[in-house]
Amino acid sequence: DGGITQSPKYLFRKEGQNVTLSCEQNLNHDAMYWYRQDPGQGLRLIYYSQIVNDFQKGDIAEGYSVSREKKESFPLTVTSAQKNPTAFYLCASSPRGSSYNEQFFGPGTRLTVL
Amino acid sequence: DAKTTQPPSMDCAEGRAANLPCNHSTISGNEYVYWYRQIHSQGPQYIIHGLKNNETNEMASLIITEDRKSSTLILPHATLRDTAVYYCIVRGILTGGGNKLTFGTGTQLKVEL
Numbered sequence: 001d002g003g004i005t006q007s008p009k010y011l012f013r014k015e016g017q018n019v020t021l022s023c024e025q026n027l028n029h030d031a032m033y034w035y036r037q038d039p040g041q042g043l044r045l046i047y048y049s050q051i052v053n054d055f056q057k058g059d060i061a062e063g064y065s066v067s068r069e070k071k072e073s074f075p076l077t078v079t080s081a082q083k084n085p086t087a088f089y090l091c092a093s094s095p096r097g098s099s100y101n102e103q104f105f106g107p108g109t110r111l112t113v114l
Numbered sequence: 115d116a117k118t119t120q121p122p123s124m125d126c127a128e129g130r131a132a133n134l135p136c137n138h139s140t141i142s143g144n145e146y147v148y149w150y151r152q153i154h155s156q157g158p159q160y161i162i163h164g165l166k167n168n169e170t171n172e173m174a175s176l177i178i179t180e181d182r183k184s185s186t187l188i189l190p191h192a193t194l195r196d197t198a199v200y201y202c203i204v205r206g207i208l209t210g211g212g213n214k215l216t217f218g219t220g221t222q223l224k225v226e227l
Contacts, residue, residue, distance in 0.1 A: 041219060107157055
């Protein structure tokens with residue numbers, strides 16, 4: 001089955017620790033995205049990547065870092081510089097080339113920083 | 115990016131049509147309207163999108179007014195599994211190309227027996 005996987009589903013970390021969230025897709029999509037969602041709120045774009053070895057900051061990139069060494073993988077690191085890291089994190093991917101493509105979302109990782 | 119306005123919540127009886135409104139009065143001529151939904155604690159799911167013509171697929175219909183300042187998502191026969199938050203989004207463009215989807219707070223649709 002083609003799709004996007006995020007692991008783990010729930011993640012707990014102590015304050016001050018960096019943590020890396022995994023996102024893998026086997027849809028052969030060029031573009032990948034990371035969003036953050038807080039309770040009762042919509043999604044906000046953290047980082048996106050249109051192609052391997054390239055990525056751009058979204059609306060709330062401070063305190064986060066990403067890499068895109070492989071087409072199918074787009075890991076997100078939540079650093080200790082992120083002031084409020086507890087949130088629901090969603091990864092998405094889409095084909096590139098057309099401006100009107102839908103984004104496919106993974107199941108999300110709920111991060112809790114204690 | 116054009117901003118959208120949606121009612122925070124709506125109720126619908128199972129089997130009836132659910133009509134979810136969205137205002138996007140600042141939309142520009144080449145901006146598409148997208149609808150996604152998010153079932154609790156899951157990733158959003160694409161439903162439908164359109165530019166100016168009405169659109170229909172296996173999930174829903176999208177009615178866009180002639181002046182494109184508002185639209186309505188129609189779920190023709192709502193079921194309990196349609197209970198979710200529905201997001202109306204006017205697509206923006208990311209630096210370097212690609213869609214920018216700005217998710218507001220959406221409409222919480224509750225389908226009841």
